[in-house]
Amino acid sequence: MKTARNVIFAMAMVLIVALASCAAPTPVPTEPPAQTPPPVTEAPTVEPTPTLVPVALAGPQLGEKMAWIDGSMLIYVPPAEFVMGNGGFDAPEHSVTLAGFWIYQTEVTNRMYAQCVAVGSCEPPAQELGGPVYSNPEYANHPVVGVTWDQSQAYCSWAQGRLPTEAEWEKSARGPDANLYPWGNDEPACDFLNFAYCLGHTSEVDAYPDSDSPYGLFDMAGNVFEWVGDWYSEAYYNEAPLDNPTGPDSGQFRVVRGSSFETDPDQAQSALRHFLAPSQHRRDTGFRCVVPQPQPLAPYCQVSAYVPNAVTAVGECQLPFAEVRGQYCAAGNGFATIDIPDGAIYQVNTKGFECSEAVIDGKRRLTCNGPRDSTGEVTVCNPSCSNSPDVTGAAPVCDPGYTLDPGTNACNYTPIVGQVNVSGCPAGYVLLDRGGQLSCVVGTGANGQCPTGLYFDSLVNACVPPNGQSEIPYGIDNAGLAAQTYQGCAAGYSYNSTFQCCQAQTGGTYPGCAPGSTFNSDLGACSPGEITLSGPGCVDVSLDILKCSEPRDICSKITAEATCIRMAYACAWDDKANVCHLK
16 A cells, blocks of 8 residues: 555656646846946036126216106206306305206296195295296296295205205306306397396296206296205305305305396396395295206106107298288387288297287287387298197107006006017117126107106117116016115105006196196197297288387386286386386
């Protein structure tokens, strides 16, 4: 049995071996396949961001202009020495050196001052007898009067400036050559300035551009006297520093410079000094401001659109028929009358002459008066073929950085991406190369001027702020750079970081039209002011004012200033003598 079991076991083992040889082979572990190495390449390089190379600026030059936040125009007066004084008892001649400064081209107007009142930073002026009506839009471009020294200084502070020093005012008026008058040394006349009752009242602040000062300032003689910053001292010139004098530390009176529409010819020289109590206000006293170091303020969120240039009509034309009807005397004054056609426009060319219009017997008639025994000239034009401004149908425009709202014709500040593309920069912007990196910076608008707070620098051919910066995000959507660049807003406005502009806090009070332009209600935009009429469609009419017989003195018995002023056709009020006299 044992032998049999062994045989069976051996046969079973043989069978197992045979079956195993027919099964799938067991895999043998091996090394993982070697990875194919990537091709050998150079390590990637990162180009460094180009360093912005500072851009060289020419800086503001003599007479440079810059629009400012109140609608004024600033003029740059460069640092230099000049001769101050005229040898008078309180004004001995001496040399003074001043740092550079920006000064208003015109006296502050009623329109400018009204903006400061509207935002709550200024008190309204007093309404003076015989002065322009501050609230009447007809006098918006006349100098504001009826303001005290404190009111004037408060306005200048609101506009980021101050009243000029006496030295700054005199240098701006006389220039570096010690002129007797802003226009030079010729004797004053009604063609040069509004004085000596040539008009008998204030005039618009840009009415005498041909007699501007050597730096381009208007009305540095005539129209109204002007407050300056200094206290008055008769002996100050003898003790004043030779560099940047600012006047005595204290005093009873403040200095007043210039002359007014009532000033006698012998009182019109630019070096003459006058003074008033700081609390006084008069119908012939206003002011202008100095901004020594203007800083870039954020743009307004809204400004008025404007018509950049008047359209000049051309073509064949018919000369207008204009005829002098006659001359006559009334209350000792001479008058001449001129008939002109319907639709004609006219302009009085002779200073001291005034014309009023009426329709008599169906005809347009001008009644003109002027100095006794004198000759004047009136230009009458056919508007279809003269160079008269015609803005009918004109398209208002906005400065770079603004978008025209077709519903209101207002310009809304709308920053855009200033990235350079294949087409260059957006409209109104110029390309600036800063060490190989190109950027877009703001240029001049349709009127050839830079936006408010910027001047045109001749080296970079772009508009830049006067503090030496060249990269300013005016109209460019760069909130971070805007927050770093702009020095805030004027009082009455708050900075809107979303729109990167100054927003009015009192319901849309923004600057109006600049001096030299008027608001055209039909267009809803600022329109160019009047220009000298001339051209093929114009005729010049000469008119003679008779030398009337010695008039009866109806003025000397008048004791009330208001009554005298109402009779301005024959009478004039003398403030010094406090009397009414015949013109």
